Amino acid sequence: RRSALGLHRNAAGNRAGEPGWRHACHVLLYAPLPAGSPPPGYAVLMQLRFDGRFGFPGGLVEPGEESLEAGLHRELLEELGPAAAELRLGPGHHCGARAWPAAGGGSGSDVGLVTHFYIRRLPLEQLVAIERGGPRSPEHGLEVGRVVSGGQQAPGEL
Ligand SMILES: O=c1[nH]cnc2c1ncn2[C@H]1C[C@H](O)[C@@H](COP(=O)(O)OP(=O)(O)O)O1
Numbered sequence: 431r432r433s434a435l436g437l438h439r440n441a442a443g444n445r446a447g448e449p450g451w452r453h454a455c456h457v458l459l460y461a462p463l464p465a466g467s468p469p470p471g472y473a474v475l476m477q478l479r480f481d482g483r484f485g486f487p488g489g490l491v492e493p494g495e496e497s498l499e500a501g502l503h504r505e506l507l508e509e510l511g512p513a514a515a516e517l518r519l520g521p522g523h524h525c526g527a528r529a530w531p532a533a534g535g536g537s538g539s540d541v542g543l544v545t546h547f548y549i550r551r552l553p554l555e556q557l558v559a560i561e562r563g564g565p566r567s568p569e570h571g572l573e574v575g576r577v578v579s580g581g582q583q584a585p586g587e588l
Pocket residue numbers: 454456485486487488489490491545573
């Protein structure tokens with residue numbers, strides 16, 4: 431079954447193996463700050479990428495991965511480290527996708543990209559644990575320069 435985004439699901443719900451398209455999944459992880467914190471009252475986890483830009487953790491799903499969420503989970507372990515193992519991201523956290531067709535029409539290795547975005551609310555302690563674990567991730571100092579959320583500056587954490 432093919433959707434308007436070029437995604438399809440087989441009987442097992444696999445949406446990662448569509449020929450002609452690659453998929454990238456990124457996630458916004460956020461946590462409410464203690465009452466009385468200045469607006470917006472949330473800490474949001476972001477990372478300084480190797481290319482000098484800030485972005486959300488995640489990346490390209492590899493062909494053959496079981497699902498979009500399996501690819502996202504692998505990327506999070508690589509970029510955030512072991513503290514990301516507790517994140518249980520499923521289709522219910524998927525909040526949107528956008529298809530970017532291949533510039534040359536999708537022949538050969540010229541494929542389109544579908545970017546998927548997930549959102550997950552966490553307790554502040556878990557977000558801070560992920561932020562603090564950043565230097566232990568396999569990609570620290572490589573694809574990822576730093577992981578920051580602002581949660582470590584929350585009242586009570588100083
Ligand atoms: O934060 C993002 N939100 C939405 N789309 C994004 C974000 N960061 C990257 N992207 C798009 C643009 C990139 O070409 C692809 C792949 O992402 P990337 O993180 O560079 O993938 P790898 O780590 O190289 O697998 O997604």
